[in-house]
Amino acid sequence: MKSAWTWALLAPPLAVALIFFVGPLVYLFYVSVHAASPSELYGDALTLQNYSSILGDSFYLRIIQRTLGTAAVILGLCLIIGYPVAYFVALLPSRRRMVVLLLLLFPLMVSNVVRAYGWVAILGRRGVINTGLRDLGLIDVPLDLLYSTEAVVVGLMTILLPYMVISIANTLSGLDPRYEEAAQSLGAGPIRTFVHVTLPLSTPGVASGMLLVFLLTLSAYVTITLLGGPRSKLLVSMIYDSVVSFQWPRAAALAFILLAIALALTGIIMAVLRPARVQGTGR
C-alpha cells in the first residue's frame, strides 16, 4: 500500500523526463542516421553519411577547431579572473559574502540576450567605447569592435564568469581553515600553502565551474550571433543554419557532434582535475 503511494509520486516527473527529454534525444539520433529527404523530415535509407560528410569537410573542421579554440580562451580567462575573485569572496565575512554572491547571481538570472545587447551597446559603432574615444579626440572613425571572435570571447566570458566565481567560492569558503594553519605551522610560506594545500582542495569547485562555463559556451547561439556576426560562426551556429535551411538529418548529426565534444571535454576535465579525490574528505 505504502509502496504504491510512493511510486505514484515518481510517475509524473519520470514520464515527463522520459517523454520530453530522453525520448526526443533518441529520436534526434534516429534522424541523424537517416538520409535527407526533400519532402519529409528524413529519408528512408539508413546511413552514416551525415556524420562522414561533416567530419570530412574542411569547412566544418575549421569551425570545430574555432569552437574549441574560442571555448579554451573563454575557459582560461574565466579561470584566471575567476579564481582570485572567488578567493576574495570566500575570505569575506559571511553576511557580506552573501551580498556579493547575490550580486553575482543576479546577472545570471537576466536573460543572455539582454546581457549580449549590453555588449552591443558598449562595443558597437555608436557604442559607449567609440563615443567616448571620439569625444576625447582619440579617433575620427569609429573602431570595428563588434562582429569578431574577440567580441564573442569578451561577451561570453563576462556572461559566464559568475558561474566560475560562485563554484570556486563555495568550495573555498567550505574549506576547514585548519588545513592551511597546519601547513603554515609546518613552515610553508603563503605561496607554498596555496599551491600545495588550498589549490588542490579547491579542485571540486574549479571542475564544476569549468564544466558549466564550457557546456554553456557550446550552446550560446544567441550571444555568438549578436557579438560575432556572420564571420565568427561556431558549431552551434551551424546547427541553427541547418535548421533554417530544413536540412534536418544534418542538423541532427551536428547536434550529436556537439554533444560528443561536450562529453569528451567533460571527461578530460574530470580526468585531469580528479575532483572526486577531494570530495568527502573536507571535514
Place this chain on the structure above:
Amino acid sequence: MKLALSPGRALRGSATGLAFLLILAPIGVVVVAAFSPTDYFEFPPPGLSLRWFVEFFRLDNMRNAFVLSLELALLSATVATVLGTLGALFLARRHGVIAGLMQSLFLAPLVFPTIILGLALLLLYKTVGMPVFPGLLLAHCVIGMPYCFRTVLASVQALDPSLEEAGQSLGAGPARTLFLITLPLIWHGVLSGWLFAFVVSFGELNTALFLSGPGLTTLPIEIFSYLQFQGSQLVIAAASTLQIALIIVMVAGIERVVGLGRIIRSR
C-alpha cells in the same frame, strides 16, 4: 585565514573590481539607454524620458511577447515545481543504483546543451503535430524541473525523518503526513525552486529559438530578432529593462519570504 599577503590581497581586490565592472556594466548600460529621450543610442544620454517604455507597450508584437513570456514562466514554473517536488519526495530517502540513475536523469537538463534539446523537441513536435504553446510550455518545464528538484531534494534531506514518523504513528495517512507535516517544513525549498524555474523560463533562449511559432514569440526571442533584423532600436533597451526589473522584484520578494542565504545555497 590570516595568511593573505597584502600584494595578494591587492591583486584579488582589483580582480574583483574588474570582474564586477565587466559583469555589471553591460546591464547598467542597457538600463541607462532605456531612459534615453533620443531616437538613437547616445551615451551618456542627454536627458531622461519614458518614451521607449510607452513605445514598448504600444507595439503589439512586444506587448504580446511580454505577456506570452509571463504566462509561460508562471505556468511552467508551477508545473515544474509540482513535478520536481514529487521526484524529490520520492528520491530523497532512497539510495542505490536506480535511485542514483534517476537523480542524474532529473538533474541532467541542468548541464545538457539546451540547443540540442530544442532541436530534438522541434523534430518530435513536427512529427506529432504539437501546437506551439503547449510545446513551449513543456520545453520550459523540462528545463525548470531540475532547479525545483534540487532545491526540494536539499530541503527534504535536511528534514528530520522522525517528524514524519511521528505523524504516521499518530495515525496520519501518507497524504495527511505529506500535506500537514512534510510540505509545511519544506516549503522554503519549494518556493525557491519555483523562483528559479520562473526566472529560467522568463529568460530562456535556446529552446524557444526553435519552438516559437508565428505570432507566438517569447520576449527574449523577440528582443533577439529585433536586434538581428532591425538594429539596436531603443525599444529593445526598454524591453530588456522590464526583464531586469521583473527579476529584481522576484528576487527581492523571495528574499523577504525565504531569506538571502537560502537563495544562494540553493544555487
